[in-house]
Amino acid sequence: MKRKQVAVLIYDGLCLFEFSCVAEIFGLERPEFGENWYQFHTMSLDGKPIKTQYKGNMEADLPILDWHDIDTIIVPGWTHIDQPVPKALASTLAKANTAGVRVMSICSGVFVLAAAGLLDGVAATTHWKYAETLQTRYPKIDVKNDVLFIDNEHILTSAGSAAGLDLCLHVVRKDYGNEIVNKVAKRLVIPPVRVGNQAQFIExxxxxxxxxxxxxxxxxxxxxxxxxxxxxxxxxxxxxxxxxxxxxxxxxxxxxxxxxxxxxxxxxxxxxxxxxxxxxxxxxxxxxxxxxxxxxxxxxxxxxxxxxxxxxxxxxxxxx
Missing domain, CATH: 1.10.10.60 (Homeodomain-like)
Known part of the structure; x- marks a missing residue:
C-alpha cells in the first residue's frame, strides 16, 4: 500500500498550536503501524521558509504548486480573517481539490477554503466567534456553528483550535479504521473522535x-x-x-x-x-x-x- 501523503500549509504568522495538532497526528513516525503510515510535509506558497506567529523560522518542504503527489492538504487557522487570501493559493487549492486531493481546514483556515470557492453550496464550520463573519462574507456556505467538524468527503472543516484534533483523528479513522485511531488517541490521552458530521456538543x-x-x-x-x-x-x-x-x-x-x-x-x-x-x-x-x-x-x-x-x-x- 502506498503511503498517504499529507501536507500542511504554512505561512507567515502561522498558528503553532493548530500546526502542532496536525503534526502530532500525521507527522510522527509510528513504526508500530507498519510502513504505510502517513508521510508528512510542510507546504508554503512559494516553497520558502516562513515566520510563525512567534517569529520563529520554519522550513517548507515544497511549494503549494507541487501538490500533485499529495493526498491531503490541511489549512490551519489563517493569519487573520481579514487577511486577503492570495489568488495563487486559492486557485491552486481549487485545482487540487478538483483533482481529488482531500482539503481540510482548522478554525479560521476555513476562510482560505471559502476564498477558493470550495465551500459554495455545502455545510462548513469554524470557531463560533467567526461563524457570523463567514456566513456574511460567503452567503453560499451553509455555516454550522454548533458542531466540532463537518466531513464532506473531500472537503472537511473543523471548529475552534482543539476541534482540529477531533477532525484529524476522524481522518485517521477513515483511512486506517477504529483499532488504529483508538491507539493514536490513547497515546494522546484523549478520547477517539465522535461520528462524522453529527451534531456534536461540548459538555x-x-x-x-x-x-x-x-x-x-x-x-x-x-x-x-x-x-x-x-x-x-x-x-x-x-x-x-x-x-x-x-x-x-x-x-x-x-x-x-x-x-x-x-x-x-x-x-x-x-x-x-x-x-x-x-x-x-x-x-x-x-x-x-x-x-x-x-x-x-x-x-x-x-x-x-x-x-x-x-x-x-x-x-x-x-x-x-
Whole structure:
C-alpha cells in the first residue's frame, strides 16, 4: 500500500498550536503501524521558509504548486480573517481539490477554503466567534456553528483550535479504521473522535460562576444519573428557592437543569455503548432515560445517529 501523503500549509504568522495538532497526528513516525503510515510535509506558497506567529523560522518542504503527489492538504487557522487570501493559493487549492486531493481546514483556515470557492453550496464550520463573519462574507456556505467538524468527503472543516484534533483523528479513522485511531488517541490521552458530521456538543462540565453550591450538586447528579429529578427537589438540595436555583444553575452551566441532565446522560450513554455489552434497554435505565425509546429519541436529537449505529462504530476498545 502506498503511503498517504499529507501536507500542511504554512505561512507567515502561522498558528503553532493548530500546526502542532496536525503534526502530532500525521507527522510522527509510528513504526508500530507498519510502513504505510502517513508521510508528512510542510507546504508554503512559494516553497520558502516562513515566520510563525512567534517569529520563529520554519522550513517548507515544497511549494503549494507541487501538490500533485499529495493526498491531503490541511489549512490551519489563517493569519487573520481579514487577511486577503492570495489568488495563487486559492486557485491552486481549487485545482487540487478538483483533482481529488482531500482539503481540510482548522478554525479560521476555513476562510482560505471559502476564498477558493470550495465551500459554495455545502455545510462548513469554524470557531463560533467567526461563524457570523463567514456566513456574511460567503452567503453560499451553509455555516454550522454548533458542531466540532463537518466531513464532506473531500472537503472537511473543523471548529475552534482543539476541534482540529477531533477532525484529524476522524481522518485517521477513515483511512486506517477504529483499532488504529483508538491507539493514536490513547497515546494522546484523549478520547477517539465522535461520528462524522453529527451534531456534536461540548459538555459544559465546569461551572463558570462563583456559585459554590452548584459544583457539588453537579457532581452528585453525575453520580446518580439514573434517578429522576425536578427543579423543586434540586433547589431544596442547595437550600434556595426554585427561582434562585434556576438562575444560579444557568449562571454556572449556561443551560437549564433539564438540558444539562440530558447532555450528561447522553455522555454517559455513549460511554456505556462504547465500553460495555449492556443492551440498549439497560443503557437507557443506567443513563437515566428510563426506556430505550426515550434514549433513542434524545440520542438521535443530539447526535444525529442511533444508539445502535453509534455502538457499531465505537464499541471496540483497543489497549496498547
Amino acid at each position: 459544559q462540565a465546569v461551572p463558570k460562576s462563583k456559585s459554590h453550591a452548584i459544583a457539588p450538586l453537579l457532581d452528585k447528579l453525575r453520580e446518580n444519573l439514573s434517578l429522576n429529578y425536578n427543579n423543586e427537589q434540586l433547589a431544596k438540595e442547595i437550600h434556595v428557592t426554585e427561582r434562585t436555583f434556576l438562575r444560579r444553575f444557568k449562571e454556572a452551566t449556561g443551560t437549564t437543569p433539564g438540558e444539562w441532565l440530558t447532555q450528561e446522560r447522553i455522555y454517559y450513554a455513549k460511554a456505556l455503548l462504547e465500553q460495555s455489552d449492556l443492551s440498549i434497554d439497560q443503557v437507557a435505565v443506567k443513563s437515566g432515560f428510563g426506556t430505550a425509546m426515550t434514549l433513542r429519541h434524545h440520542f438521535r436529537l443530539k447526535m444525529q445517529i442511533s444508539p445502535q449505529a453509534y455502538r457499531k462504530q465505537f464499541s471496540k476498545s483497543v489497549g496498547l
